[in-house]
Amino acid sequence: MVLDPWPVLPVILTSSGLLHSKSDQRWDNLVTALESEHYDRIYEIQISNMTQSHLARFAAAMQKPFLELTRFKLSVVSQLVPVFPDSFLGGSAPRLRTLQLESIPFPSIPKLLLSTNGLVKLSLLNVPHSGYFSPDAMGTALTMMTKLESLQLGFRTSRSRRGPASQPLPPHTRFVLPALTSLTFHGFREYVEDLLARIDAPLLDYLSVTFSTYPNFDVPQLHGLIGHAEEFKAFNDADVMISRDSIRLDLYPKRGAIYHHQLFGLDIRCKELDRQLSSLAQVCSSSFFPLISALEELRIVCFVFPGSGRKDDTENAQWLELLDPFTALKDLYLSNDVALHVFSPLLELSIERVTQVLPALQNVFICFLEDSRKPMKIFIAARRRAGRPVRVHCGSENGIWNDITEELASGD
Numbered sequence: 001m002v003l004d005p006w007p008v009l010p011v012i013l014t015s016s017g018l019l020h021s022k023s024d025q026r027w028d029n030l031v032t033a034l035e036s037e038h039y040d041r042i043y044e045i046q047i048s049n050m051t052q053s054h055l056a057r058f059a060a061a062m063q064k065p066f067l068e069l070t071r072f073k074l075s076v077v078s079q080l081v082p083v084f085p086d087s088f089l090g091g092s093a094p095r096l097r098t099l100q101l102e103s104i105p106f107p108s109i110p111k112l113l114l115s116t117n118g119l120v121k122l123s124l125l126n127v128p129h130s131g132y133f134s135p136d137a138m139g140t141a142l143t144m145m146t147k148l149e150s151l152q153l154g155f156r157t158s159r160s161r162r163g164p165a166s167q168p169l170p171p172h173t174r175f176v177l178p179a180l181t182s183l184t185f186h187g188f189r190e191y192v193e194d195l196l197a198r199i200d201a202p203l204l205d206y207l208s209v210t211f212s213t214y215p216n217f218d219v220p221q222l223h224g225l226i227g228h229a230e231e232f233k234a235f236n237d238a239d240v241m242i243s244r245d246s247i248r249l250d251l252y253p254k255r256g257a258i259y260h261h262q263l264f265g266l267d268i269r270c271k272e273l274d275r276q277l278s279s280l281a282q283v284c285s286s287s288f289f290p291l292i293s294a295l296e297e298l299r300i301v302c303f304v305f306p307g308s309g310r311k312d313d314t315e316n317a318q319w320l321e322l323l324d325p326f327t328a329l330k331d332l333y334l335s336n337d338v339a340l341h342v343f344s345p346l347l348e349l350s351i352e353r354v355t356q357v358l359p360a361l362q363n364v365f366i367c368f369l370e371d372s373r374k375p376m377k378i379f380i381a382a383r384r385r386a387g388r389p390v391r392v393h394c395g396s397e398n399g400i401w402n403d404i405t406e407e408l409a410s411g412d
Contacts (some may be wrong), residue, residue, distance in 0.1 A: 012044040015033035044071040052078040065090030075102035102129040102156040105131030113141035139198035154186030177201045186210040195396040196221035210267040223287040237297030244304045247276035277318040284325040292325040299333040331363040355386040369370035377408045
């Protein structure tokens with residue numbers, strides 16, 4: 001056997017880019033070690049990009065308990081992966097500290113997780129349709145993970161939508177994950193809402209959520225999780241980034257904080273600009289309104305329009321709907337193309353309504369004015385007449401912001 005001449009020491013098995021034939025000696029040695037009578041000395045397995053041809057023998061070798069295993073990482077390159085059975089890892093992994101699976105269909109994994117009460121990092125990404133597990137099952141498994149610090153959960157298909165047998169538990173059943181500091185989710189709103197109805201994480205300091213498109217983006221459970229985490233009580237500024245297939249909101253603490261890092265990110269996947277704006281506006285004006293209404297700085301960047309083949313005729317009301325919740329905003333940063341889309345709708349409003357949109361706004365920063373010069377000129381005049389003046393700053397090649405308010409106010 002491969003391990004026979006080795007001293008009695010912990011064994012680490014690693015391999016990446018396994019794109020060779022079945023006769024590859026390196027791969028054969030690895031699986032032989034898993035199959036040997038000394039498998040109980042293996043405490044770490046890390047395999048990435050496993051091919052379909054290697055998977056059957058590997059899965060067969062893993063149908064027993066690896067009682068010393070502390071770290072297990074596995075990803076596959078094939079889209080046609082057979083479902084892992086309940087007997088994988090012998091159904092028990094008591095010493096496991098890190099578990100990372102990508103593109104692995106393992107629907108019974110919540111049952112395995114009930115034995116991993118020492119788990120520190122759990123990452124289940126790109127879970128295929130055949131590997132779906134319910135939020136109820138995952139929530140039950142999480143009750144055992146009092147040491148869990150990082151949780152990543154991502155689904156490949158729409159299977160993460162709520163089913164009739166998966167309904168939120170009543171509030172009194174919520175349990176605490178006392179060590180959790182990082183949570184990442186990719187799937188449908190219903191799944192994460194059902195899961196978050198079951199858990200609380202008071203030490204959470206990083207949260208990233210990606211939703212597949214769906215008409216309703218009210219997320220009270222997500223907001224509740226943020227509200228219970230101490231680190232999320234100091235949001236001060238935000239980024240809104242619009243790309244070809246998604247719109248993203250990132251929230252940050254005050255810039256004077258010791259660590260000015262992103263605390264929260266929400267990514268909504270859809271391609272139509274009008275749906276992007278309406279979806280994010282719904283989140284900002286409903287569940288997240290208490291957070292959004294306290295922000296003082298906002299940056300809006302669009303990477304693809306106009307002139308990129310996207311729809312450019314978004315209803316003006318949707319831009320206003322997106323801006324309305326930012327009632328404490330003082331500083332607004334815009335790329336030139338975004339400025340034209342943001343301020344053109346304001347020209348159609350009465351003076352009273354102009355002051356109701358972004359009522360606390362003091363400064364607008366635009367990299368280059370170009371087509372937005374005219375709407376900015378009219379906006380400045382309207383705010384002055386209403387007694388709520390706004391300063392406009394334009395970027396220069398040396399990176400300095402120049403105040404051009406009076407130039408706009410006095411120009412033709």
